[in-house]
Amino acid sequence: MPEREEPPLxxxxxxxxxxxxxxxxxxxxxxxxxxxxRKTVALCRCxxxxxxxxxxxxxxxxxxxTEPEEPxxxxxx
Amino acid sequence: xxxIVLDDAAxxxxxxxxxxSRGPASAAVLKVLRDPDDTSGLQDAIAAAVDASADxxxxxxxxxxxxxxxxxxxxxxxxxxxxxxxxxxxNAARIRIEGPFEAALRAAVPPTERxxxxxxxxxxxxxxxxxxxxxxxxxxxxxxxxxxxQAREFLIQRSIYTLKExxxxxxxxxxxxxxxxxxxxxxxxxxxxxxxxxxIHSAIYAGTMRSLGLDDAYGTYIDAVPxxxxxxxxxxxxxxxxxxxxxxxVGHLAAFEMTSAIPSRQYGNGxxxxxxxxxxxxxxxxxxxxxxxxxxxxxxxxxxxxIEAEPQLLDDLLFGAxxxxxxxxxxxxxxxxxxxxGESSLRTPAPADDEAPRA
Numbered sequence: 145m146p147e148r149e150e151p152p153l154x155x156x157x158x159x160x161x162x163x164x165x166x167x168x169x170x171x172x173x174x175x176x177x178x179x180x181x182r183k184t185v186a187l188c189r190c191x192x193x194x195x196x197x198x199x200x201x202x203x204x205x206x207x208x209x210t211e212p213e214e215p216x217x218x219x220x221x
Numbered sequence: 222x223x224x225i226v227l228d229d230a231a232x233x234x235x236x237x238x239x240x241x242s243r244g245p246a247s248a249a250v251l252k253v254l255r256d257p258d259d260t261s262g263l264q265d266a267i268a269a270a271v272d273a274s275a276d277x278x279x280x281x282x283x284x285x286x287x288x289x290x291x292x293x294x295x296x297x298x299x300x301x302x303x304x305x306x307x308x309x310x311x312n313a314a315r316i317r318i319e320g321p322f323e324a325a326l327r328a329a330v331p332p333t334e335r336x337x338x339x340x341x342x343x344x345x346x347x348x349x350x351x352x353x354x355x356x357x358x359x360x361x362x363x364x365x366x367x368x369x370x371q372a373r374e375f376l377i378q379r380s381i382y383t384l385k386e387x388x389x390x391x392x393x394x395x396x397x398x399x400x401x402x403x404x405x406x407x408x409x410x411x412x413x414x415x416x417x418x419x420x421i422h423s424a425i426y427a428g429t430m431r432s433l434g435l436d437d438a439y440g441t442y443i444d445a446v447p448x449x450x451x452x453x454x455x456x457x458x459x460x461x462x463x464x465x466x467x468x469x470x471v472g473h474l475a476a477f478e479m480t481s482a483i484p485s486r487q488y489g490n491g492x493x494x495x496x497x498x499x500x501x502x503x504x505x506x507x508x509x510x511x512x513x514x515x516x517x518x519x520x521x522x523x524x525x526x527x528i529e530a531e532p533q534l535l536d537d538l539l540f541g542a543x544x545x546x547x548x549x550x551x552x553x554x555x556x557x558x559x560x561x562x563g564e565s566s567l568r569t570p571a572p573a574d575d576e577a578p579r580a
Contacts, residue, residue, distance in 0.1 A: 157517045157521065158341075160517050161514075163514065163517055163518070181507075181510065182415060182510075182511060182514065183411070183415055184407060184411070184518070185510075185514060186513050186514040186517060193513075194509075195509060195510055198510050199510075199513040199514070200483075200509045200513050201482030201512070201513045202483070204352060
């Protein structure tokens with residue numbers, strides 16, 4: 145019976161990781177699969193996780209923000 | 222971290238043995254559990270103990286009594302009749318303790334400024350609240366200084382909740398709907414191993430206990446743990462068993478998940494420093510990765526989703542989050558205080574380390 149599968153989803157959480165849901169393979173550059181121990185995984189976005197490519201919460205310790213800071217005076221576009 | 226396969230048979234939990242009473246209220250509860258036909262004196266004993274209690278949050282007798290009454294709704298007792306779960310007298314006794322217990326909790330939790338009842342407002346408030354949680358750090362102590370004996374005590378103290386990890390919050394599932402329900406189930410499914418019994422978090426924790434020569438049967442160490450350890454679990458049970466407190470239950474879970482990933486790494490480091498390998502640290506390593514996922518889902522989809530659907534629960538959500546920080550922090554403060562004084566954090570000495578298969 146064909147599987148009716150939802151498309152994979154990546155949700156970008158503000159000031160935090162990217163959460164990946166669904167059937168996505170995460171590979172090394174050589175093509176070897178990285179361990180995937182849970183259905184939903186969080187990918188590091190701050191660059192400081194000790195378990196990259198997964199998130200370990202370190203972004204909170206370093207004050208990582210995802211939104212660019214507002215310029216003090218809006219420059220003309 | 223290797224994929225450690227645990228024997229499913231080894232993680233089957235059984236009803237616990239009766240604890241030793243700690244005063245008239247817990248003695249009265251245990252007497253009824255042993256002899257359900259004679260409930261005379263139960264309500265009077267509870268009422269008198271509540272009246273006489275100087276501080277319910279650290280009351281050995283009443284917290285043990287409440288623990289026993291709650292346990293009827295979890296795994297139960299080997300020697301108690303199963304239908305006592307809904308015995309009117311025992312439920313009346315539970316409610317008689319829960320009322321003043323909830324009042325004491327509300328008095329102990331500092332108020333938090335109310336955010337906008339939106340997903341972003343709630344999540345930002347929870348991240349700010351949990352980030353501001355400071356004070357002496359049990360995880361740092363474990364990472365840097367704890368002795369082997371203190372590490373064993375830490376596992377014993379944690380076992381009362383962790384051998385039933387996630388269970389209190391599962392009571393929230395039928396009480397939520399929509400986005401909050403999906404988020405709660407997503408978190409709980411991961412807590413319960415995603416369909417693999419050996420990966421249920423409580424089963425992984427049981428493996429950690431065994432690796433230090435500790436007994437992983439639920440309740441083995443109940444007589445050794447102080448009131449504050451029972452208080453923390455009793456609070457989660459209170460939030461879980463009462464539908465009206467679902468906001469507090471969700472706030473509690475969110476704050477719990479949001480303060481777990483980073484300390485879990487420290488705990489793992491502590492056991493590595495003491496010479497243990499990943500058989501022991503698997504539980505903590507797992508929580509570094511899992512709770513970094515859960516905290517995002519918990520703050521936004523679960524807590525934010527709940528408040529967008531039921532904004533009237535905002536105050537209780539903040540109360541539950543604050544209560545997690547204050548009350549779940551008490552066992553840690555107790556351990557640090559005792560250890561700094563060169564004493565054991567347990568009420569009775571830890572059993573001898575006679576068979577610990579050191580890594």
